[in-house]
Amino acid sequence: MATAPPLPINVELPALEETPPRQLGRWRRLPLKAKAGVILLGFFVLAAIIGPLVAPYDPGYQNPSQALSMAAPSAAHLLGTTQSGQDVLSQLLSGIRLTLELALLVGVIAGALSVIVGVASAFLGGIWDDLLSLLTNVFLVIPALPLLIVLLGYLPHTGQTATILVLAALGWPWGARVIRAQTLSIRNRDFIAASRESGESAWRIIAFEIVPNEVSLIAANFVNTVLYAIGASVALAFIGVTNLSSWSLGTMLYWAQSQQALQFGAWWWFVPPGLAVALMGTSLVLLNTGIDELGNPRLKDANQRARVNGRRLLPTDPTPVLNAALPQRRSPVMAFMRSFSRSAYVADRSQRLSAPKPSEGQR
Amino acid sequence: MPFILRRLGFYVVAAWVALTVNFFLPRWVPGNAVEAIMSKFPSLQPAAYHALEAMLGVGNGGSIWHQYGSYLVDVLHLNFGISSSEYPAHVSTLLAQTIPWTLVLVGTATVIAFFLGTLLGILAGWRHGGWLERLLPGLMFLQAIPYFFLALLLLYVLAVNVHIFPMGQGYAGGLIPGWNWSFISSAFFHSLLPAFTIVITSVAGWMLQMRNVMITTIGEDYVLAAQAKGLRNRRVIFSYAARNALLPQLQGFGLALGFVVSGAIVMEIVFSYPGIGLLLLNSVTSDDYPLTQAIFLVITFAVLIANLIVDLVIVAVDPRVRTREAA
Numbered sequence: 001m002a003t004a005p006p007l008p009i010n011v012e013l014p015a016l017e018e019t020p021p022r023q024l025g026r027w028r029r030l031p032l033k034a035k036a037g038v039i040l041l042g043f044f045v046l047a048a049i050i051g052p053l054v055a056p057y058d059p060g061y062q063n064p065s066q067a068l069s070m071a072a073p074s075a076a077h078l079l080g081t082t083q084s085g086q087d088v089l090s091q092l093l094s095g096i097r098l099t100l101e102l103a104l105l106v107g108v109i110a111g112a113l114s115v116i117v118g119v120a121s122a123f124l125g126g127i128w129d130d131l132l133s134l135l136t137n138v139f140l141v142i143p144a145l146p147l148l149i150v151l152l153g154y155l156p157h158t159g160q161t162a163t164i165l166v167l168a169a170l171g172w173p174w175g176a177r178v179i180r181a182q183t184l185s186i187r188n189r190d191f192i193a194a195s196r197e198s199g200e201s202a203w204r205i206i207a208f209e210i211v212p213n214e215v216s217l218i219a220a221n222f223v224n225t226v227l228y229a230i231g232a233s234v235a236l237a238f239i240g241v242t243n244l245s246s247w248s249l250g251t252m253l254y255w256a257q258s259q260q261a262l263q264f265g266a267w268w269w270f271v272p273p274g275l276a277v278a279l280m281g282t283s284l285v286l287l288n289t290g291i292d293e294l295g296n297p298r299l300k301d302a303n304q305r306a307r308v309n310g311r312r313l314l315p316t317d318p319t320p321v322l323n324a325a326l327p328q329r330r331s332p333v334m335a336f337m338r339s340f341s342r343s344a345y346v347a348d349r350s351q352r353l354s355a356p357k358p359s360e361g362q363r
Numbered sequence: 364m365p366f367i368l369r370r371l372g373f374y375v376v377a378a379w380v381a382l383t384v385n386f387f388l389p390r391w392v393p394g395n396a397v398e399a400i401m402s403k404f405p406s407l408q409p410a411a412y413h414a415l416e417a418m419l420g421v422g423n424g425g426s427i428w429h430q431y432g433s434y435l436v437d438v439l440h441l442n443f444g445i446s447s448s449e450y451p452a453h454v455s456t457l458l459a460q461t462i463p464w465t466l467v468l469v470g471t472a473t474v475i476a477f478f479l480g481t482l483l484g485i486l487a488g489w490r491h492g493g494w495l496e497r498l499l500p501g502l503m504f505l506q507a508i509p510y511f512f513l514a515l516l517l518l519y520v521l522a523v524n525v526h527i528f529p530m531g532q533g534y535a536g537g538l539i540p541g542w543n544w545s546f547i548s549s550a551f552f553h554s555l556l557p558a559f560t561i562v563i564t565s566v567a568g569w570m571l572q573m574r575n576v577m578i579t580t581i582g583e584d585y586v587l588a589a590q591a592k593g594l595r596n597r598r599v600i601f602s603y604a605a606r607n608a609l610l611p612q613l614q615g616f617g618l619a620l621g622f623v624v625s626g627a628i629v630m631e632i633v634f635s636y637p638g639i640g641l642l643l644l645n646s647v648t649s650d651d652y653p654l655t656q657a658i659f660l661v662i663t664f665a666v667l668i669a670n671l672i673v674d675l676v677i678v679a680v681d682p683r684v685r686t687r688e689a690a
Contacts, residue, residue, distance in 0.1 A: 033500070036500075134373070134376065137373065137377075138373075138376060138377045138380050140618060140621075141374075141377050141617075141618070141621065141666065141667060141670060142377060142380070142381055142621070142663050142666070143620075143621035143622075143624050143625050143662055143663060143666050144621060144622075144625060145621075145624075145625030145626075145628060145629070146624075146625065146628065146643065146658070146659045146662045146663070147384075147659060147663075149643060149644075149647055149655075149659075150385075150388065150647075150655055150656065150659045151388070153647040153650075153655060154388055154389060154652075227507075231509060234509055235509060235510075235511065235625075235626075235629045238509075238511055238629065238632075239629060239632055239644050239647075240644075240648065241647055241648075253511075253512070253515075257515070257633070262515060262518060262519055262523060263523065263530075265519075265523060265524070267519060270512075270515055270519075271516070274508070274509065274512035274515065274516070277507075277508075277509055277512065278504060278507050278508040278509070278512065279504075279507075280507075281506075281507025281508070281509075282503055282504045282507040284507070285503045285506060285507050286500070286503060289503070289571075292575070
């Protein structure tokens with residue numbers, strides 16, 4: 001049997017084609033949803049940082065003037081006043097700060113807990129894995145909010161710290177479950193085996209090999225936990241089981257509800273805080289969906305997907321044959337409107353070129 | 364061990380954890396129910412302490428393990444003690460009055476939201492990029508709205524400004540609950556707005572999840588094969604793609620149930636709906652510990668039982684679970 005020719009060693013490698021440098025490439029490649037989420041969240045973070053500094057009044061100051069009791073929005077009070085003459089805008093600004101602060105703290109603590117439990121469970125294996133998984137699943141199945149209400153109902157002086165700790169104590173199981181699954185799959189890869197063979201300690205493997213490979217998962221989990229913390233803390237404050245002396249979005253809603261803003265038609269009292277919570281939540285959901293789409297390209301917004309002659313490809317359409325006449329179902333008006341969009345340009349160009357690259361249509 | 368037995372074992376453990384937390388919690392934290400009542404009514408003499416203890420069924424002597432044992436036995440017999448805020452009503456009587464309201468309202472609305480969301484998710488996933496997907500950002504906004512805020516808004520618009528719907532409560536004042544037409548129609552009418560709130564806020568979550576699984580499933584080869592055979596689109600969607608995409612959705616249903624129930628509780632408070640959520644709030648604000656604990660247990664057990672039902676459905680529809688049992 002002829003021996004294979006020796007591998008050429010000193011071959012000049014062809015120079016790799018330089019990819020053009022991309023300015024802003026990373027930001028532009030982010031899915032639209034993630035961009036919207038980042039911008040919206042940035043707005044709230046900004047409001048939380050500078051809000052209390054630019055707030056026109058002290059949120060707790062009660063203006064004794066009778067005319068300012070539940071006054072509608074005006075130039076002096078942009079979002080109106082509460083029943084006891086407090087400025088709603090000032091309350092809203094400090095409420096955003098307090099709620100965001102609390103949610104971020106809960107996110108950090110609960111996120112750390114879920115990393116610890118998830119990684120430990122998968123890395124230790126055996127009986128530890130069984131026990132920690134059982135604990136995770138039990139906490140996952142017990143409904144959190146009733147337990148939170150019961151816990152906070154028992155704690156005598158429910159300050160901010162107690163709320164944060166209790167929320168964090170119940171917020172980790174989702175993340176722990178996901179991180180455990182990911183660690184299990186990473187654990188069996190070759191580079192872990194290699195670092196184990198080279199005698200690295202378990203701690204080093206966890207801290208420098210496993211956790212860095214889970215950063216995106218941990219980030220997504222953090223966003224989810226913050227979302228949970230906002231929802232739960234506002235709900236708890238709304239029903240009045242947390243500290244009611246500070247101004248958070250939830251306590252604003254609590255006072256609005258308990259002093260019958262609804263019945264008096266004072267929408268400026270309960271709509272701003274509720275809307276702020278909803279928009280904050282939306283920004284986080286958008287952010288997370290964007291992260292999902294980065295990881296799973298199939299979920300990508302279909303507007304960025306291939307079109308042939310202006311017709312969007314459905315998942316089960318046959319592989320498109322370029323230049324084939326597909327039925328045009330667009331009205332002339334729509335065709336005109338669409339001629340401004342990028343996808344129309346792509347489809348148009350593919351028609352003009354005689355031999356389009358295959359990647360043009362089947363992307 | 365068969366799948367369902369293993370799951371049953373897990374639920375027993377979860378129930379036991381909930382019971383144990385419930386038992387030890389008031390004994391860990393400073394202060395107790397008796398002291399709460401004593402501080403609320405300063406006129407009570409110190410001698411009343413033991414009478415109160417006896418009344419509430421706490422501190423009935425013996426070691427803590429003895430108490431724990433008798434507590435477990437009591438719970439098994441559905442004997443949750445006596446409510447302190449609505450003395451002398453038994454906790455179980457109060458529960459029996461409120462549970463049907465919540466069960467009918469939250470249960471029906473959740474099931475409707477699940478089926479509606481799943482169906483919409485199937486369609487959105489199939490017509491990837493269709494008009495249903497255009498609604499997604501709006502639906503995400505709805506999902507991020509706290510239940511109770513949407514409830515407040517709906518009340519403000521539909522009950523305060525336009526007097527279409529009632530301001531809350533379970534039925535019109537002056538009616539006596541019973542199986543007669545005027546009561547049932549009134550109760551139905553009063554439940555419309557709360558049910559609508561639950562459906563609107565939770566449908567987006569189901570839809571989004573189903574859409575994501577559906578998009579992944581459509582990429583599978585067997586879907587392509589079904590298309591290549593020339594099967595009708597409807598058959599491919601429902602019998603090939605959606606059928607398989609439903610399994611993760613079902614598992615998600617079990618897990619998300621706790622969130623749904625939690626949201627519904629707060630929603631009840633806004634509508635002053637005579638369900639278990641409103642009772643929970645009243646019991647917490649009036650330091651009625653026996654009632655609070657019992658409600659927590661009831662909600663937890665309801666979620667556990669619903670999860671068990673989901674597991675049974677999964678065994679019925681997923682042959683892989685059954686074959687793994689046999690192996």
